[in-house]
Amino acid sequence: MKPRSLSLLFPSSLAIDASDLRSKTAKIGQIARAASVFRADKIVIYRDPDLDETELIERILNYAETPQYLRKRLFPLAGDLRYAGTIPPLRTPHHPDAEKIEIGDIRVGVVVRVHENGSWVDIGSKRSAFLNVSMQKGERVNVQVTSNKPLKAVPVDDDEITRYWGYSVARAGSLSRALAPTPTQPPTRTPGLRIATSRCGESIDVDLLRKIGGESGSEGVLVVFGAPHKGISEIMDEEKIRDGEKSFIAEFDYTLNVLPDQGTATVRLEEAVVATLAILNLAFH
Numbered sequence: 001m002k003p004r005s006l007s008l009l010f011p012s013s014l015a016i017d018a019s020d021l022r023s024k025t026a027k028i029g030q031i032a033r034a035a036s037v038f039r040a041d042k043i044v045i046y047r048d049p050d051l052d053e054t055e056l057i058e059r060i061l062n063y064a065e066t067p068q069y070l071r072k073r074l075f076p077l078a079g080d081l082r083y084a085g086t087i088p089p090l091r092t093p094h095h096p097d098a099e100k101i102e103i104g105d106i107r108v109g110v111v112v113r114v115h116e117n118g119s120w121v122d123i124g125s126k127r128s129a130f131l132n133v134s135m136q137k138g139e140r141v142n143v144q145v146t147s148n149k150p151l152k153a154v155p156v157d158d159d160e161i162t163r164y165w166g167y168s169v170a171r172a173g174s175l176s177r178a179l180a181p182t183p184t185q186p187p188t189r190t191p192g193l194r195i196a197t198s199r200c201g202e203s204i205d206v207d208l209l210r211k212i213g214g215e216s217g218s219e220g221v222l223v224v225f226g227a228p229h230k231g232i233s234e235i236m237d238e239e240k241i242r243d244g245e246k247s248f249i250a251e252f253d254y255t256l257n258v259l260p261d262q263g264t265a266t267v268r269l270e271e272a273v274v275a276t277l278a279i280l281n282l283a284f285h
Helices: 021-037 054-065 068-074 175-179 206-215 232-246 269-284
Strands: 005-011 042-046 106-115 118-122 129-131 140-147 152-155 168-172 192-203 220-224 254-257
Touching: 005 175, 021 054, 021 269, 042 054, 042 175, 054 168, 068 106, 068 118, 129 140, 168 175, 175 232, 192 206, 192 232, 192 269, 206 269, 220 269
Parallel strands: 005 042, 005 220, 042 168, 129 152, 192 220, 192 254
Antiparallel strands: 106 118, 106 140, 118 129, 140 152
């Protein structure tokens, strides 16, 4: 059964095996692409003290998720986006052909001008769309086109959009904090089915897929990935030693090995993401 939401958790050291910015960018871009292919709603980056590249990962993921026609406006030239050209295009419904705008189209836009009577929004056209609503300049907003001449639109709530509309990116101070069920933690945790990935996990068969599928529909599904150089259990053990009683002991509904009897000495994180989500996709449909 299709889950209500799909969240993916990655460590801030996910690109520790990449030697330079170009290869890091390509790796993060591949993860963004995989997350989009399998309709992830949220990506959470949890801090790993071995290498904290949270800002870089967050920036590249957000850049990849942003429609091309808004990137120059939302992402001024910066050194960490030097190799943004290596990021594969997502080709999601909210990344349309910028110039082909028809009445009824839903677009992602950014408020570029504000007046007491309304706002003008960049939706990828040479003309800004007028909204009869006063908003904050620079605010990102989903709108539906109501007129072409003149170009007008109205705001659209997220729950009104039925197609896949990209992912959000959040941060967590550690894996245990991302999973801790306490009201003091930031809203990065998705309730529901929790799945860990591990080389030491349970191999998947048809019966297990059916079981996961049957349990996935009521709430959200959260899938946790370890780092290229260490697994989830090692990360949790280190956090327990470092934080002591403050560390939350995570309980997972399933710990899965999606690549049993692998033919290579190691599996890259971006490969594990595709393999994991492809198999879980069978359970969800």
